[in-house]
Amino acid sequence: MQNEGRKFAADPDPDGVTDARQVGRNRGNKALRLLPYEFGAVILLAAVAVIATAAMLELQASATAYIVGEGHWSKAQQDAARNLQRYASSGDASLLERARADLAVPLGDRAARLALERDPPDTDIARAGFLQGRNAPADVDRLIRMYRFLHGAPYFRESVAQWREGDKGILELERLASEMESAYAEGVKADAQVDMFQRRIEAINTRLRPIETAFSQSLVQGTRMLRTLLIITSVVMFAIIAWIVIVVLRSTLMRIRESEGMFRAAFHQAAVGMLRMKLDGRILEVNETICRILGRPAQDLCLLNLADIVHADDLAAMKSADGEGIDWSRRMRPSEHRFLAEDGSTRWLRWTVSMVDGDVDGKERVFGVAEDVSEARRLSDEMIHQASHDALTGLINRREIEARLQRAIQSAGAIGEPHAFLFLDLDQFKLVNDTCGHLAGDQLLRQIAGVLQMHMRGNDWMGRLGGDEFALLLERTGIDEAIRIGQRLRRALAGSTFSWEGSAFNVTCSVGIVELQGADEDVGHVLRAADRACYQAKEDGRNCIRVYHESDLAMARRREEMAWVGDIRQAIADGRILLYAQRIEALDGDGQLNYEVLVRLRDQKGRLFSPDAFLPAAERYGQAMAIDRLVMSMALRALEDHPDHLSSLNRCHLNISAQSIANPEFRKHVADLLDSSAVPARKLCFELTETAAIANLAHAHEFIEDMHSRGCQIALDDFGSGLSSFAYLKNLPVDILKIDGMFIRDLANNEVDPVLVRSMCNMARSLGKVTVAEWVEDRNMLALLRKLGVDQAQGHGIHEPCTLGDLVCERIGGEAVQR
Secondary structure, eight states: OHHHHHHHHTSOOTTOOOOHHHHHHHHHHHHHHHHHHHHHHHHHHHHHHHHHHHHHHHHHHHHHHHHHHHHHHHHHHHHHHHHHHHHHHHOOHHHHHHHHHHHHHHHHHHHHHHHHTSSSOOHHHHHHHHHHTTOOHHHHHHHHHHHHHHTTSTTHHHHHHHHHHHHHHHHHHHHHHHHHHHHHHTTOOOHHHHHHHHHHHHHHHHHHHHHHHHHHHHHHHHHHHHHHHHHHHHHHHHHHHHHHHHHHHHHHHHHHHHHHHHHHHHHHHOSSEEEEEETTOBEEEEOHHHHHHHTOOHHHHTTSBHHHHBOHHHHHHHBOTTSSSBOHHHHTSOEEEEEEOTTSOEEEEEEEEEEEOOSTTOOOEEEEEEEEOHHHHHHHHHHHHHHHBOTTTOSBOHHHHHHHHHHHHHHHHHHSOOEEEEEEEEETHHHHHHHHOHHHHHHHHHHHHHHHHHTSOTTOEEEEEETTEEEEEETTOOHHHHHHHHHHHHHHHHHOEEEETTEEEEOEEEEEEEEEOOSSOOHHHHHHHHHHHHHHHHHTTSSOEEEOOOOHHHHHHHHHHHHHHHHHHHHHHHTOEEEEEEEEEETTOOOOEEEEEEEEEEOTTSOEEOHHHHHHHHHHTTOHHHHHHHHHHHHHHHHHHOHHHHHHEEEEEEEEOHHHHTOHHHHHHHHHHHHHOSSOGGGEEEEEEHHHHHHTHHHHHHHHHHHHHTTOEEEEEEETOSTTHHHHHTTOOOSEEEEOGGGTTTTTTOSHHHHHHHHHHHHHHHTTOEEEEOOOOOGGGHHHHHHHTOOEEOSTTTOOOEEHHHHHHSEETTEEOOO
16 A cells, blocks of 8 residues: 555646645655665666676786786797707707797787887787787787786786796897807807707796796786675675665655655545545545545445446446446546435536556556536536526527527428427517516516416427517427417417406417528528517507518528628639729819729629629628728738839728628728738728718727728718718718718709708818719719819719729829839
């Protein structure tokens, strides 16, 4: 258990809770900081011992090589002396050659020694000399290294001195051999002379014997000393290493016991539940917290398997793919599951597990940490329910109705069967509120919800849209069946009586029905259609049912708009959105270049469509902002690419849709484009339609202020088409008013339009704003427009729209503007 405690302490804490594992981890970190120094000392001493042993063994091997070499030296010297003795008595030249061959052995060793004593040493000559001295090739490098680095060391120093003395005798033998050879060459062979040669040889031989013995004895003594030193060093190193190991083991055991104690204390006192299990799920140990959570004593839990305390549905999710055992690898990520208490109730636990090394059997164990999240789960479920349900009636609310209605629309298209959507509006509900108060109205709504639910089918759902409006969905139901069910619900309400403080009320309802086919439908359309049908039922006398029937023309128009959505997206992707432009002419003849950028769409067959064809669909289905972004980027790029044209440009008008005005992200996008563009902001004018600006007055005001701060101008397009144009104008700080064409087309043919245009111009002039007349189809109208006070004019009579590229290349002021 001590080993297990240490490994438990090293596990990560999945919930960030300071538990037993955190305590053990802190202790383990401290141990890890200390142990490397101690183990490092052991490793260092062991390395020193190994290196020292290797060095001493190498020295022994080298000394042995020198002793062996001395044997070759001594034998060769003895053989040389013996052959010279025989040569002195016989004069046989072959004996002289054999003697000189014998002398080559010690002479080779002498040559090696002299080569190593040079500065710098000549190892090549030394190697050749030692090989000549009949030393083993494997020992030559040892001989060289030992002489180079240890020729002054104790014992070996004495051996080298004897070696030098011995070399003197070898050189005397070599000279004597030459002297004898000369004597025999002269033919002198007296017995006295032969005897003299033999005595000299014997004298040299006698002098060399103790030198050879002293050389070997010195090396043997050094070898014995090395062996003794090796034994002492090994014993000392062993003692030091053993002492350090004992200290480390004692320290480690103390830390383990301390960590084990801390782990045990934290394990049993932790605020979260803890379990230790085998891989098969059998519980080995638990703490008090998990016992309290599950209401089971520890001794009972330790007799159970994990499968005994986990809800069956959650247990199935825990099992491995083959259904055999639990997939512990997936449980290592935090997850929430239901556990069974002793009384049969369920508790939600957020838990995670870690794999730890086993104990004496060597098998892995599972360590689980569990936190009781039952209350948090209950509150979360309650909040989810409240977010999707009406607090008064307990029915689903409008948000959930729209979500389910969307799924029903998709389902109708997928299964090929219609659903029916019913919109119920209570008749004379206001009467109850006004007569008896809102408490009575609330009670009536609860009663009506109960009555309707009693008469609904099991697979249908109902919700409260708000006020006294209810929504019902009848799955897999056609119009005829929906009408029958609606009549049943209507009669059930009509037959019920609501009583309040002595007053009785009979409540009826009007019902609108829409059939869901799933094709080209959206939630907003279904709700509006059902509302219209219900409104028609009220118009027709209340307490009745009406079915929404979309006219062929409206259906075709809606389907055409839906088709345009896909075409617009594809055209943006394919680069088939084109920019056109139409000039705006100043009526005072100042000649400045102003124009409005217009957008066109070319379909895949090459046909060109004006904005009237596709912009309504884009605005209805959320594509208008994408077009605005694209037009803005294309226009700025075109102006940047033609600096000559840009320099002659006074103002370029760009249209902004209602969606874009209301979107803060679009404002940021425009601001980023202006900041990064070379086009001066003062040359840009953004046109907002009057209806869009009024519908989004707060957002329009923010957009205008943001663009004004950057130097851009703002034009209010289609001015005069709104119901309260003059009233709203004081809240919109625009720079240009573009008078709607409805006031311009028949300007010369009636008496009302000139009065209205003149008043618009007078008002604009007093506010310091410029006026532009739209839809000018005839230049003959220019004189009248000047008379009425209009500043600028735009229309086909002024300029036929052309591509922006063609306008860039037009001659302006008599100079060709280069692309």
